[in-house]
Amino acid sequence: MIEEELIRLRRHFHKYAEPAWMEFLTTVKIIEELKNYNLDLYYGKEIYFNKRMGLPEKSILESYKNSISISDIEKKEEILDSYTGLIAVLDTKKIGPNIGFRFDIDANELCESNSLGHLPNILNFSSKNSFAMHACGHDAHMSIGIELAKILASNIKKLKGKIIFIFQPAEEGVRGAYSLMNNPIIDKLDYLAGMHIGMDVKSGEIGVGSHGFLATKKIDIIFKGKASHAGASPEKGHNALLAASSAVLNFNSLAQHSMGEARINVGKLNAGSGRNIIANKAKIEMEIRGENENIISYLYDGVNRIVEGSAISYDCSYEIEIKGQAPSLISYDEEFIKNLRNYYKEKSYKLVDANLKGSEDIAYLLNEVRKKGGKTVHFILGSNLKDSHHSEEFDINEKDMLRGVDLMVDFVKYIEKIDHIDYERVENENFAYRI
Template sequence: MLNEIIKNAIQENNEEMIEIRRKLHSEPELSWEEVKTSQFVYDYLTALGIECRKTEPTGVIGNLKGGKDGKTVALRADMDALSVEELNTDLPYKSKEPGKMHACGHDSHTAMLLAAAKALAAVKDEIPGTVRFIFQPAEEVATGAKAMVEQGAVEAVDEVFGIHIWSQIPTGAVACNPGPSFASADIFKVHFKGQGGHGAIPEDCIDAAVIASSFVMNVQSVVSRTIDPQQPAVVTIGKMIVGTRFNIIAENAEIEGTVRCFDAATRDHIEKQLEVYAANTAAIYGGTATVEYIRGTQAVINGEESALFVQQVASEAFGEASLYKEKPTMGGEDFSFYLDEVPGSFALVGSGNAEKDTEWAHHHGKFNIDEEAMATGAELYAQYAWAYLTK
């Protein structure tokens, strides 16, 4: 009975949810700058009678206490936009902020969780336990979840659940497979030191450009020749700054890249190998190397029991045909910091629709969502919370 009430509430508030998403889309705020967004969320939850508090500097945590005692389940949505220029110039709700855009769907995550909060608030007397709503800043810089955890976001929480809208799978599909979902995402920086000089006299120099170029080529064998082929990993060089002038042999070279994998031991191994490869490559040419390795997000590993429960909830709410088996992505997600503290899982809700041109990759300037997918996401949030607290 309550399942149908929740479903109906989501449908009745669908237009408002879309309006909220469009408002947030047109007013994007970057990581740690979500001042207006978080205030809007705080005011909305407060109006629903949900006890909430702000976290430093731009997060919001709400607690909906049910009419009966029970467990606590947390639902998380992220709120930040990206430094991306919107290319969907014909949208009536296009970004009003040049160079800023909700190019990853966080506007829809926020709107969906607010809609779920409204549906659950309407039946709070029947809820056995507490639903915690986590509206998180700064996911795009992989520091928001950690800050929320440090400020008590998952204290006394029994289970945590999150959703990401996903343009790569069909609208309305739900993917939540046990095991790896998102990879760990780290940054590394390498500085190579040579000896500069005139481009016409290479014998008196140590060319940092040659050192850096050799490293870029050689470092790929860390994955192809030192790691178990059954452990997926990616080492990508995304940035290289070398030299100052066409006829000067470079004395310095700076390289930046990223490492992605799912296994902790593989992660440790790659970090050590980057130092070995950098030092030895530089030594061959007579130069030196220093490596800075910055650990970002952990891998998102869905708990088996939780993920299977999400599948059960989705199947009952939307039909078994809604379940989709999406392969793990090498993308990063700081939802992992919640899973380090409590059990839970992270689901993908499809919004890809070729007819509506919503299959663009996340972080692209033409990214957009099929708004019909939002009802699925909002209901999944609410139905999961209700099912978990009553199981």
């Protein structure tokens, strides 16, 4: 029954894939799935306490909103204003720890394969949106989160404390987690767990305590010059394309650092309006990644210097905007992770090394909980993938989702077993404080 529900949910979310800040149908579906359980649901503007980064262009948002129909629910307009995602709280009314889980909900900006051998095509659940595809497994993450919430809510009498389910928008492009920072619900977590499916870990295996989180910044750069006729009066033009090209070539001088891994990549460069016109505008879309914050600062400072120098050389102005970012991961509580790994081994889970090899904005939330004295973990849920993450033929082994639910249920059992912190209720507060 649970496995059937997981597959039903996953295929629904896969079919109605929505990219970052456009998870309108997705948010409403999660609300509809959870509203009849013993959960307090928070959504819309009330869960946001920081700026939202990298919002889509208004024309794109309006076009998509006009193409869909959403049932009338409370705060519908706020959701349609890109205040997507939600936080569900299960309050047992008994003193105990605040245990949090985070599940990302957005799809990739990618057109799904139309291959006849692609399972979503065979079974008719491929994405209806040509501009979005769940090519990273977030459809599975949401499904696991929803079923986990239902199971725990149905067993509330066996639990203590509060369990918080964070359905976070806009993980792709590392944009969403920052906007939820300083949320009082998240601030009072004693434990926080995150999870990702796949990541080169095979079906039947799990990673406990993922490492390899790279700090990152997603950057847009716009050079503004002056257009002119390339034949008649080239000297009157200020070539934004050449300024951008010079910057792109020089960025690669920054890609090494003695303190750890450093990455820099320019993914897009758009410029100009015609072959006989000096380009008056150029836009670069790029990213930097680093093993720690020192490396990210080094790379970002270098990008700024190079852009400034290129602009001066070609007599252009420029703008730099951060469209998304995430930190590297503060170290876990080593004893907690060691004991947790032993616990899962005793329960016959097969553990492997969990190297993320990339960036994930859950690091914001994990770090914040750690700074305030809480304990954190990130899991990798193994799955034999049909193709790599972010590819048009990406697909998971759906049977692995049930293992994901078991993994999270067992995490709650472990915390409720080992947690011996004293808690007190604070007058007029909904959450327990660590004391």
